[in-house]
């Protein structure tokens with residue numbers, strides 16, 4: 001009897017000891033968030049041993065052993081964390097969202113791994129409402145009224161997601177990092193200066209010349225690919241090679257030659273692997289650096305970083321050709337008292353941020369046009385008229401000499417109504433950054449109050465909020481009717497169809513908004529105008545497979561590009577310019593094998 005009582009007392013002591021140790025650990029993790037991964041790991045490995053030691057010192061005959069201590073401690077800690085996250089005491093408790101997401105960000109990482117995070121977040125908003133909880137400490141909102149308060153001048157600095165996306169070394173000795181990862185608003189504003197200068201009016205002229213040369217090359221290479229009449233062209237890969245080469249020119253005055261050798265060195269794959277890793281670790285910032293040191297992951301990231309170092313060294317030894325981003329970053333680094341690594345990382349950022357994004361929009365546009373042949377035709381008509389009016393012949397030499405003569409068309413292309421509408425509608429339906437616009441209250445501010453109508457939403461420090469462009473831009477409150485469909489007419493001020501469109505430009509955020517928005521957005525728009533105009537003017541495209549299914553195949557799709565007939569034979573000179581191009585396309589259809 002006595003021994004049973006003493007055993008029960010021992011058990012009680014053990015349970016109390018374990019619970020106290022677990023609660024103290026939870027409190028410490030919560031208060032000091034983010035605790036460095038190594039510190040958390042050491043604590044989790046040692047605390048049960050320490051608890052065992054103390055219990056055994058207090059009750060020498062206790063049966064509290066290490067084999068019991070570890071599972072008991074982890075169980076108590078997990079229970080405590082889960083209970084708190086689901087409890088009404090959590091500051092985000094009143095916001096709806098799936099239980100699994102309230103409990104852990106591992107779920108978000110899993111969804112990202114499957115590549116469908118944007119669709120999933122939209123479905124959650126459809127189901128739970130405009131402000132939802134998508135992590136233990138994270139909200140997501142599609143309320144456009146909140147956008148300026150989150151992303152705008154009165155908004156917040158970047159959120160913890162950026163700690164998990166960091167690809168460089170975590171900041172240099174002065175605290176600077178790549179622009180996109182900088183969470184400190186003051187440092188961010190300082191580094192944003194050279195970026196803004198690099199995309200000012202003067203440099204943009206140089207970039208447009210570089211762009212035209214690359215457009216001419218793209219046109220030329222596709223033309224060669226179609227020299228037998230038609231060609232199967234991978235419309236995910238070609239735009240990627242084109243934008244990668246172009247960003248190489250802009251950032252490093254580089255000669256990357258991806259279009260020339262169809263990326264035989266696997267640069268795109270190298271970048272994609274590094275980016276894929278980051279799209280997952282952004283959900284688990286506290287573990288990102290440790291995961292990054294795993295050999296296979298480290299290999300991916302270091303391969304990309306070493307590539308950056310290699311091209312930076314090459315660039316620094318190059319004779320001065322033109323003011324590129326490397327030049328502007330170098331100029332600023334002297335002023336900011338910073339180091340070479342910062343130039344390398346920021347120029348690499350230009351390749352990452354500027355190539356994949358623009359390429360993905362170009363692929364989306366081709367996909368949308370091929371799925372809507374009537375719109376494709378209307379766009380061709382507008383582009384044909386433009387080429388005729390400005391007497392542009394995209395024969396490589398002619399275009400190259402236009403550049404020399406300082407003839408550039410970015411501005412006039414920007415005034416083409418239909419083209420503009422197609423690009424805007426693609427950016428609306430398939431924004432290249434569909435989910436990750438995350439912000440969090442600045443350190444030491446304790447909280448951020450967001451006003452929504454008469455309601456005040458309080459976001460305490462230690463929590464974050466995201467604005468997902470994919471979900472916002474498909475919200476029927478802001479874009480209707482047909483919010484999920486490709487309706488470029490919604491961008492006209494008046495529609496001939498008599499349909500009254502709701503088009504909320506303040507909910508159109510493909511380049512984000514506010515002081516941390518995309519510095520390259522004007523250039524990206526010009527780039528897309530040129531590339532699309534040339535593709536539509538000189539090539540007839542159609543899906544390679546009639547049963548193309550974007551759900552399974554996106555973004556890999558192959559189009560059959562048929563060059564317009566002018567590359568095959570001279571059209572009848574008696575035809576007017578406009579009808580000549582129409583004829584050219586009809587002729588090119590006859591070039592189809594068996595067609």
Ligand code: HEM
Pocket residue numbers: 179180181192195349350351353354355357358361431432433436437438509510511512513515516517518519520521523524
């Ligand atoms: C269609 C093409 C592009 C799209 C859709 C796009 C979109 C975006 C978005 C949404 C952000 C903001 C992320 C945030 O608010 O947290 C961003 C940031 C950024 N983008 Fe772009 N981008 C494009 C092209 C470019 C180009 C051509 C460059 C040129 C190098 C560029 C460089 C950057 C940089 C450096 C940032 C970080 C800005 C900062 O933190 O202050 N992007 N981009």
